[in-house]
Amino acid sequence: MTVEERVAEAPSVRQPPTNAMPGRGGWWIQPNSVAIAFTLFILYSGWSVLFLSGHTTYGPYLSPFYSPHIPLNWPLSAAILVAWVPLGFRATCYYYRKAYYRAYFRDPPACAIGEPQHPHLFAGSYSGERKFPWVLNNFHRYFLYLALIVLGFLWWDTINAFHYGGTWYVGLGSLLMLANVILLTGYTFSCHALRHLVGGSVDCFSCAFAGRPRHGMYGLVSKINPYHPNFAWLSLASVAAVDIYIRLASYGAFGHCLGTHFGC
Amino acid sequence: MAVDYEIHDHDVLIIGAGGAGLRAAIQASNAGASVGVVTKSLLGKAHTVMAEGGMAASLGNVDPADNWKVHFADTMRSGKMINNWRMVELFAKDAPNQVYQLERWGALFDRTPEGKIMQRPFGAHTYRRLAHVGDRTGLELIRTLEDRSIHTGATVYMECIVTRLLKDGDHIAGAFGYFRDDGRFVLFRAKAIILASGGWGRMYKVTSNSWECTGDGVAMAYEAGAELRDTEMVQFHPTGMVWPPGVRGILVTEGVRGEGGLLKNSLGERFMEKYDPKKMELSSRDVVARSIYREVQEGRGSPHGGAFLDISYKPADFIRTKLPSMYEQFKVLADIDITKEPMQVAPTVHYAMGGVDVDGDTAATTVPGLYAAGEVASGLHGANRLGGNSLSDLVVFGTIAGQCAADHARGIASFPGIDDAQIRDEQEILLRPFESGGGENPYLIHQDLQDIMADHAGISRTGPGLEEGLAKLAALRERACRISIKGSRIFNPAWSMARDDLFMLTVAEAVIRAALARTESRGAHWRLDYPELDPEQGKVNYMVCKADGCMEVHAAPIPPMPPELQEVIEETS
Amino acid sequence: MPDETITFRVWRGDPSGGQEVEYRVPAVTGMVVLDAMHYIQAYLDGDLAVRWNCKAAKCGSCSAEINGFPKLMCKTRIDGLPADAPIHVHPMRSFPVIRDLVTDVSWNYRVNKEIAPFTPAEDDGEPWIMYQEDVQRLYEPRKCIECFLCQNTCHVLRNHDDFAGYYGPRYMVRYQYLAMHPKDILDRREALKQKAGIGYCNITKCCQEVCPEHIHITDNAIIPLKERVADEYYDPIRWAIRKLTGGERKPEESTTGPGIVETPK
Structure with a gap:
């Protein structure tokens, strides 16, 4: 059968999709909550990255938005030199794609629910991820490579956050940074593209070069991959939380009490 | 004049698209025949998907001592020696090849640490013998055959119900039925027909069988003059x-x-x-x-x-x-x-060991041009089927039936003639429920039949109980003539139920009559009034056939086993 | 629960239209929606069209939309649905209605026919050795029972009518099996991009949400296949390496039909 024949025989007379599914309520709660949460994060992080280049450090702490620390003398925020990496990584992420296509673009808003008629960006009609801009999502792996580098810096910052005044130091800020970097690591290492790169692309592990270790790595990533959405949300929250905590501390909200033990 | 119908011609027509039907379709197509496959359901939904445990084949992957001889002896013993020994021999020898063949068509079985096909133990198999995929082996089998057969050139008629086999003199000539989606009638003309339509578990209330297992193939073969065999053997x-x-x-x-x-x-x-x-x-x-x-x-x-x-x-x-x-x-x-x-x-009622009697080497029934494979056929399992033997049965005898039917069709120059009277008669039977004002509900007739079979031909049986069941069946058949249904012919389940009731009534009678004839307890057939094995009746099969419009049961002696197979039995005991 | 009755609103009609019809069915412990449909057939409306086979969630015949959500009728317990409201049972919306709850799903079978079957290398007569590690992830796509609930739910088909462009999730699962099978020798990436239209999928995961077999359709079939397609079409570094080293290519699946195209030189 040719493609033309299949087109000709495609289901034609059928019930139109609708979002007034009988007996089904509450489907709009999830996409709308996601849209609200994303919007809040985007507003806050955009504001933080673009306009709040002061008060991003406190003692040994460094806001993750401003990592790696780039001593640069220019009028704009230094963070924008790096921030596009995590932004791009998340924007092309297979989980976030699901979330924003549903929440913002209503393509679809929820399963088996009708979609509002709306023009699709650049393409006119729905074209999935075949046309600009969504075809760019196929380059997710390149953002992964860069995100791994950024993750290295964040670990470096976190280790440094446990050193202060020439000695070991544990504070709420350093613990928050540690939690944050662990969640970010979970997020990065549960990535679908990474899963493909370490072993997913192999058809026959027992015949491939370095098949056994690759199978092992593939197994590890596959184990945490189902939690990718959880890591995505938790790390989103933790990044913002660390940034807010450091800013507040820097503004003196908690007094000047960098202590050497819990609770200061 | 008959009501309008459409006509399709095929060298080989296969009724049923379960494991046996699809395997036969692949084989017959590869042998050069034009093949049509008719299925009551969608492709890939046949009762074969319900098979879970595995398919028995003496691969010897986990128990190297296993071989076809042990499998042969296990199957004969479990069938209480009334099996068709030639079928069992062919089966035990070919099953391993069939498993490997399926693998090359894309089936995926569980593996041993050495990368071979894993085998699990099952009831009354001497060795670990069942190639399996978790507990969904039947699905794997049918999906493999489905994905293979759609590329062989065979035409699949989905949701099409065949209700009558047509003959030209003694020879099979075609089949008549209708499409479920719009109720249009259809005539298939064929040089050979393979029945692969499964069993009849739906006549029992408590059954593992799916919607389709209504014994239509057995009943149609009976009506067409084929001999049935071992119908008393219903596996619980x-x-x-x-x-x-x-x-x-x-x-x-x-x-x-x-x-x-x-x-x-x-x-x-x-x-x-x-x-x-x-x-x-x-x-x-x-x-x-x-x-x-x-x-x-x-x-x-x-x-x-x-x-x-x-x-x-x-x-x-x-x-x-x-x-x-x-x-x-x-x-x-x-x-x-x-x-x-x-x-x-x-x-729970699970499998019919009995069915249409076939020749082991060719899967041919007693009607020229009519073949049968899978659960609809009889002989391989004797008085009790071993778990896992049914899936290998499907592919072994599906292959044989496909090949032999294609060979048979090649020897026939033109399509046999079909006289209109047979078609008119069947149309009359099919359309009667729409016109009848008798008021009998086909679903309730079915439920009553299930009650009769549960009460009188269940796991334990007695002579008087069976007699009583037979009388009740006769009364139920009277009522079944007065079935009336409403609605149109478009996907009307009551319509198919009405015809299925008639099929099941016929097969139910065959079950009870054969059960009455076998005055002993053997395998699945358990007579409380004859609790012992009777060596004399171990030498016969009970055959059911239509004689002068009535159902007749007779004992047919089992041909003696050749010495080399005798030896196999002895050396493995 | 005995002595209670449950109200069902079952969509009845044909291609020209239809409406919900109300039925009251006695409650039985542990009953599923399909039990209720059978009750209606036997006692209330004999010609209610329902497609079903095994009633054990193994064949995938009784797909429908129950309270607006795609489900198998045989696997949907009544006691898991809101007790105080009628239960709405509708046919799958993405396929043309034949009658009542039965839809014409034959489009799916035509798609399957376009996919090149499992294609191993020449038979050498020896049983295959395949290690568990090589086939472990292939059991999941084989669990598919072809209920077509994913096809019904996929918005590319359901809302955008792109039946011409996209094969749908069920056949991405099929491709996953073929593409990852250690013995299949075909390169299926071009076919996936061209005729199967994997790019239409925007991974909104509804197929995965409705799968009664709990197959991770998006995570384990579509995304890994998208990554394989990206290897070939959206990875400039790999492209450069291929150009420089000129490595051997596998034969490719045809992009127009089920056949195989020649190995590109």
Whole structure:
């Protein structure tokens, strides 16, 4: 059968999709909550990255938005030199794609629910991820490579956050940074593209070069991959939380009490 | 003049698209025949998907001592020696090739650590013999055959119901039926027809069988003059679900026992110690089914009238990997976590050992041009089928039937003639329920039939009980003539039910008549009034055929086994 | 629960239209929606069209939309649905209605026919050795029972009518099996991009949400296949390496039909 024949025989007379599914309520709660949460994060992080280049450090702490620390003398925020990496990584992420296509673009808003008629960006009609801009999502792996580098810096910052005044130091800020970097690591290492790169692309592990270790790595990533959405949300929250905590501390909200033990 | 119908011509027409039908389609197409496959359902939904535990083949991957001879002897012994030994021989020899063939068509079986096909133990198989994929082997088989057969050039007629085999003199000439989606009639002209239409479990209330298993193939073959054989042999699978009521009868795979599941009664005893201390839970199905039945009858059953089947002592991960669909089935349908609690199980009608009598080497029935393979055919399993033998049966005899039917068709120059009277007659039967004002509901006729079969031809039988059942069947048949239905011919389930009732009534009568004739207990056939094995009746099969419009039963002697097969039996005992 | 009745609103009609019809069915412990449909057939309306086979969630015939959500009728317990409201049972919306709850799903079978079948290398007569590690992830796609609930739910088909462009999730699962099978020798990436239209999928995961077999359709079939397609079409570094080293290519699946195209030089 040719493609033309299949087109000709495609289901034609059928019930139109609708979002007034009988007996089904509450489907709009999830996409709308996601849209609200994303919007809040985007507003806050955009504001933080673009306009709040002061008060991003406190003692040994460094806001993750401003990592790696780039001593640069220019009028704009230094963070924008790096921030596009995590932004791009998340924007092309297979989980976030699901979330924003549903929440913002209503393509679809929820399963088996009708979609509002709306023009699709650049393409006119729905074209999935075949046309600009969504075809760019196929380059997710390149953002992964860069995100791994950024993750290295964040670990470096976190280790440094446990050193202060020439000695070991544990504070709420350093613990928050540690939690944050662990969640970010979970997020990065549960990535679908990474899963493909370490072993997913192999058809026959027992015949491939370095098949056994690759199978092992593939197994590890596959184990945490189902939690990718959880890591995505938790790390989103933790990044913002660390940034807010450091800013507040820097503004003196908690007094000047960098202590050497819990609770200061 | 007959009502309008469309016509399709095929060298080989295959009725049924389960494992046997699709395997036959592939074989016949490859042999150069133009093939049509008719299925009552959608492609890939046939009852074969319900097979769970595995397919038996003496690959010897985990027990190297296994070979075709042991498989032959196991199958003969479990069939209580009334099997067609030639079929069993061909079957045991070819089953391993068929497993490997399936693998090359894309089937994926569980593996041993060495990368070979894994095999699991099953009831009354001497060695670990069942190639399997978790507990969904039937799905793997049918999907493989489906994806293969659609590329062979065979035409598949989905949701098409054949209700009559047509003849030209003695020879098969075609089949008549209708399409479910719009009710249009259809005539298939064919040089050879393969019946692969499955069994008749739906005539029983508690059954693991799906919608389709209404015995149409057996009844149509009978009407066309073919001999039926061993119809008294109905297998009760020992373990069907019992609770909640809606799921009663749904199969619990023998794989549960294969993987170590223990049967216990309400006192916590492993009661199989009493009935078969050697094989215990892995005794043959007839023995285990009767044992559970006895325990329940004697008051040691579970709260819902079954036995406890417990595998929860095994690690939860092991259970979820080896028995994933059982885990899911009990969790969703019965609120039971089988990794933590025992299941409740009781016998459920599962398989018909009897069916259309065929020749082992060719799968030919006694009607020239008519072939049969799979559950609709009879002979391989004798008085009791071994678990796992049905899936290999499908592919072994599907292949033989496909090849022989194609060869037969090649020898016929033109399509046989079909006189209009046969078609008119069938149309009249089909359309009668729309016109009749008799008021009988086809669904209730079916339920009443199920009650009769449960009460009179169930797991235990008596002469008077069977006689009474026969009388009730006659009365029910009277009522079935007055079935009336409403609605149109477009996808009307009451319409198909109306015809299925007639098929099942015919087959039910064959079951009861043969059960009356066999005055002994053998394999699945358990007569309370004749509880012992009768060596004399071990030398015969009971055949059912239509003579002067009436059903006639006669005993046919089993041909003597050749010495080399005798030896096989002796050396493996 | 006995002595209670449950109200069902079942969509009845044909291609020209239809409406919900109300039925009251006695409650039975543990009953599923399909039990109720059978009750209606036997006692209330004999010609109610329902497609079903095994009633054990193994064949995938009884797909429908229950309270607006795609489900198998045989696997949907009544006691899991809101007790105080009628239960709405509708046919799948993405396929043309034949009658009542039965839809014409034959489009799916035509798609399947376009996919090149499993294609191993020449038979050497020896049984295959395949290690568990090589086939472990292939059991999941084989669990598919072809209920077509994913096809019904996929918004590319359901809302955008792109039946011409996209094969749908069920056949991405099929491709996953073929593409990852250690013995299948075909390169299926071009076919996936061209005729199967994997780019239409925007991974909104509804197929995965409705799968009664709990197959991770998006995570384990579609995304890994998208990554394989990206290897070939959206990875400039790999492209450069291929150009420089000129490595051997596998034969490719045809992009127009089920056949195989020649190995590109």
